[in-house]
Amino acid sequence: MIRRAVLGIYSLLIVVPLVVIVGGSFKTTPDLFADPFGPPVNPTLGNYTTVLTGQGLLGVLGNSLFVVLISVPVTLLLGSLVAFAVARLPKWQSRILFGIFALGLAVPAQAIMIPQYVQFERLGLRNSLTGLILVNIVVTLPVAVFILAGFMRTLPGELYEAAEIDGAGPWATFWRIAVPVSYPSIAATAIFLVVMHWNDLLYPLLFIDDPAKRTLPLALLDFQGEYLTEYPLLFTGVVVASLPMILAYAFLQRHFVAGITAGAVKG
């Protein structure tokens, strides 16, 4: 009984705000204020047309996609190369290499954003998607290394040695053995990185000035100013920005849970 009650109440706590948000995105402002809970009386798609046309939101979606499509594979590649080195180097060297990256886990981006801002400004990398991609890679590398090295280290050494006896160099061993065997761990890391990079606000806020280069969370934050907290429009923005992630989550649920949790545990 208690179990049911607890689960029921928590389900409502999750569902009710989400339903109100989605419902609200089909209402006009006065309708929403008049009855926040009820279903939309005169459902309108007006909010969606406003948000999608007036905001260049499609361009913004494109930017987010572009950033994620480049920064995630690059982080994965660089991270798994390091992880491979960590797994194969002699013990003390491996520890040093791993330690360098582990250091980054304890340093939140908010603590180094000020010098980073100046550095990127000087290099002309601020206000560019390239700069954003670069900083995404750098900031999430420690987590990627942590997850991937954690996995690759557990693989038996014989696996690699057998390949090396066959005459394969480390490069070949990496691509033919380490990467395929680590596939589940790489997939989990990939999902973690996608969610991190897709949802990041801090660096776009610091680095991106040009509205044409904004990513989704930043564009969403700007909604507050553009629409003076007209809730239905904010809600529409929330729905549009969240939909891709929620759809992906619906189809790749297990991988999402594994990935985000791995990131949480390791990062």
Next chain:
Amino acid sequence: MKFKLWFFAAPALVLYGGFFLLPAVQGLRYATTDWDGYSPTFTEVGLANLTDVVSDDDLFRNALTNNLKFLLAVVIGQTALALLLAVLLAARSRASTFLRALFFLPTVLSSVSVAFIWKFVYDPNFGLANNLLDLVGLDSWKSAYLGDESTAILWVAVAQVWFHAGQMMVVYIAGINQIPEELYDAAKTDGAGRWQQFRHVTWPMVAPATTLVIAYTTLQSFKAFDLILGLAGNPPRAGLDVLATRIYSTFANSQLGYAAAESIVFMAAIALVTWLQNRAGKAVHR
């Protein structure tokens, strides 16, 4: 031949060293100046910034206090809730699989989205929470939420728990599923009830998971930048200011040197809290 492997790590090391470690070190340099971030000139102030941050800055101390309040509320609230949900959903069944997926859902949203959702929940005049209280006749519980200087940060903590409890629940479920069934059987033969089984089997056995959850939640709480900016606006008012937003405000107020000094103290605070947690963790497990 093994040294060749360092070449594998080289590209990552160059980028990470150059754009992560180097700025971290450069921060130390900025922290000893009064540079405003744009002037060609600046003055060396030595350790004055640091001593000011530590001993003579109520705004920073207020942000630190808020941050610790937030940290404590989230760590306790989120850990307890995640464990409770995990215990209730550890058994495999259709319903529990569905509920796990549902509770995890908020985690995939962006913090700005979560902030907007809760901004509406908390709006004292038109929002969900007060309207709901009206509906069920609990008018006396109505509150200004984020407008209440002394409790505002705790309301943000509630939003944060809503955001991430599902994620921590999954960590706990993994921990619980690793507990051998025999331990419960043994406890049952000893006549242990549900609570005693939890107290003597589950709780000690999920200790490693608890350590992880707390460590992660701690770091997450220090980073609660997006959520607060979305909920409180920029810059947030005193009642909602945390260390990350304080640093950002200082930076926006054209005091780059001072902001760098604040960043250093910020890192020190995280290190200290993490160290204390480790000590406390060891003491508890002994």
Next chain:
Amino acid sequence: MTTYSRRNLLKLAAGAGAASFLAACAGPGGDSATKAETSGDLSFAHWRAEDKEVFEQIITEFQKSKGVAVRQDISPSNDYQSTALQKLRGGSIGDAFTAFRGAQFLDIAKAGVSTDLTGQSFLSKYEPSLITAGATGGKQYGVPYQLVFNTPLANTDLISKAGLGEAPKDWQGFLALADKLKSQGVTPIAWPGGDAANAGQLLNIMVVNNAPTDDALGKIETGEFKVTDDWFLTVLKQYAELRPYFQDSATGTSSDAALALFAQGKAALLATGSFQVSGVRKLGATFPVDLLAPITTTADKAKYEGVFNATFILGVNSKSAKQDNARAWIEHLSDPAVAGVYANGTSQHVTVKDVEYTNADLKALAPWLTRKTALAPRFQFTNLDIRGAVENATVAVAGGKSPEQAAEEAQKVIDQKR
């Protein structure tokens, strides 16, 4: 061969990396990036989302006559206050830009972001006394465009229903009016206490008559005056007296919620200013509006009847590659006919001379142009932390904190940040 070239590549990358880090390592000081070009259209950066549509009309006209397309880059006013300087400095937005009077304008000028407009012919189209806020160090770095009244808006229907013929002339009269309104079931004052940018607007009118000098808030920042001084304690105590007359949960109320309460006729006063008239109309309100300032002293001691501000300071970005077009855009806005379109479309007065106000609300507020109003004092603060501390004290008092305690805490922050 392949490994060799790969190694070379690595070396190259490492070398390039090292060089750029050294460059970036130069430490504090020094000048930053080169001139950046904004993509495409001329960028006009401002914070008035409410004015977006009217500006679009003006832009269309401008494009027809000058062949230059203008893009509006709008940020929320709070955000604009805290991030505009950094963004403008990069040169990627705001070929033409606006600045708040006070801290922001001075910082932008000091950072060399605004170009000197002294001697530009369009300056003659402005009321000279109203554009002094755009000058510093003897040079005209910008032109204030809007003339707004940071004085509470009044729903005159509700006020006259409360049975008072004319606006109260002193503090007791104001409290009596508030009491009367409350007894009629109306919220006397809607105040966005939860919105830092707008919560502070009320401070203007609360200060002007209480303050011993016109630059009293500036003197708080320099340390000559303290918020623990009697006159400022009076201000805070009056906030305490207003507690019952604000809407419920005033300290958590957003700007838009306060606006909605006023527009729906649930509140008689909106404690922000004339710049929200267009917002009120947008929500469908049809009642007539006027300004109603709480006179915080006795009638004989009251120096001012209200508060005005000349703000939305137009400037040309020195980091921009399109300065000529930016100047042309400002010149276009300076035309009395164009300024009239802006004024009547947004329900705001402007600093441009010879503008014909046809908008009913502007006509209703026109008498205020010649009444005795003070220049809004809150913009005397040049340090945002200090302004925040002072304004926070007023919110804290409205939320229940004792005036003495709030003043003491604020003064401590001021002393630390001075």
